[in-house]
Amino acid sequence: MIPRITTVGILFFAALLSGSASAHEGLKAAIAERNAIVQDLKGMNLERPAQIALDRLLGVARAELEKRGHFDLAQDLRGEWEKGLSEGLFFPDTGLFGSFGDKDLGDHKPLLVWLESAIERIEGVIPAAALNAIPGLRDLRTLNFAMNVVFRPGGLGKEKWDWLEYRKHFIPFVEIIVYWGARITCNVLSAQYAPPLKRLCEPAASILKAVTARTVAAPISDMVFFSVNPTAVRPGKHPKDLEFTLPIQTEEELLAAIEE
Numbered sequence: 001m002i003p004r005i006t007t008v009g010i011l012f013f014a015a016l017l018s019g020s021a022s023a024h025e026g027l028k029a030a031i032a033e034r035n036a037i038v039q040d041l042k043g044m045n046l047e048r049p050a051q052i053a054l055d056r057l058l059g060v061a062r063a064e065l066e067k068r069g070h071f072d073l074a075q076d077l078r079g080e081w082e083k084g085l086s087e088g089l090f091f092p093d094t095g096l097f098g099s100f101g102d103k104d105l106g107d108h109k110p111l112l113v114w115l116e117s118a119i120e121r122i123e124g125v126i127p128a129a130a131l132n133a134i135p136g137l138r139d140l141r142t143l144n145f146a147m148n149v150v151f152r153p154g155g156l157g158k159e160k161w162d163w164l165e166y167r168k169h170f171i172p173f174v175e176i177i178v179y180w181g182a183r184i185t186c187n188v189l190s191a192q193y194a195p196p197l198k199r200l201c202e203p204a205a206s207i208l209k210a211v212t213a214r215t216v217a218a219p220i221s222d223m224v225f226f227s228v229n230p231t232a233v234r235p236g237k238h239p240k241d242l243e244f245t246l247p248i249q250t251e252e253e254l255l256a257a258i259e260e
Contacts, residue, residue: 026190026197027204027251030182034208037181038246041174041220044227046151053143053177054115055081056184057136061122064134070125077118084114111148115140139176146173153228163225163235170221171213179209200258207257211247 037049058081065074110116119141123131131137148156149169155161183205190198226232248254 024197024251024255025193026186026188026201027254029189030186030201030204030208031249031251031254033181033185034178034212035246035249037174037178038212038216038220042223044224046224049177049181050143050147050151050173051085053180054140056180057140057143057176058118060136060180061134061140065122065125068126073121073125077121080114080118110141110144111151112144115144119144136180139180142172143176146170146176153225163222163229163232166225167218167221170224171217174217174220175209175213178212179205182208200255203258204254207254208248211257216246 040046040049058077062074062077065071065077119137122134122137126134146169149161149166150173153166183201186201186204187198190201222235226234248257
């Protein structure tokens with residue numbers, strides 16, 4: 001029987017022929033980035049992965065603007081974002097994003113007024129039919145709406161939410177930061193060590209996003225929510241009783257999942 005040769009196998013063989021001694025570096029880095037994000041979330045350090053995801057998504061959007069000739073807007077957005085970070089406008093000492101302070105995504109206001117304005121400015125210069133061609137633009141808006149709840153598990157003023165409402169925002173938040181963290185990290189390392197394998201970064205990121213959301217996002221969401229709302233009604237098991245088992249820890253496992 002002639003063995004089946006997969007696309008992954010062909011790409012990996014091409015990487016070896018290119019002289020790369022580290023053909024798996026991009027996939028290893030994607031897994032490591034996903035693991036670091038999960039550790040941040042388990043430690044209730046939500047700001048670091050969120051800030052990194054926003055920075056990467058805005059970089060993707062700026063690159064698309066420049067490709068379409070909108071250099072001035074791309075530069076304006078870069079300057080405004082960097083100024084806001086340096087002056088603590090988005091990540092103040094209070095531990096909350098911004099100062100914008102209403103049950104599924106979109107039923108609450110976005111967290112960062114500036115970011116929603118930036119997205120609208122991007123939409124204003126690109127034809128509606130072409131907007132879907134900008135990778136990450138929808139994720140930018142989703143992240144902005146999700147963060148207003150994720151970063152405020154105790155509610156906002158008189159507005160409160162239960163553990164289920166919190167999950168509805170926390171899980172998309174996790175999906176976005178894991179996907180873009182894994183994809184861009186994989187892209188950078190693959191470009192350096194094994195360019196033919198860069199094509200695997202998108203499916204690798206999609207798989208890591210899916211398994212992370214399916215296995216640990218809900219338990220971590222509950223852990224964060226009930227640490228701030230200890231007297232709230234609980235959904236069955238206490239979060240402390242749930243195991244945080246994170247699938248896919250090796251590049252071989254990730255390659256096998258891509259091939260399926």
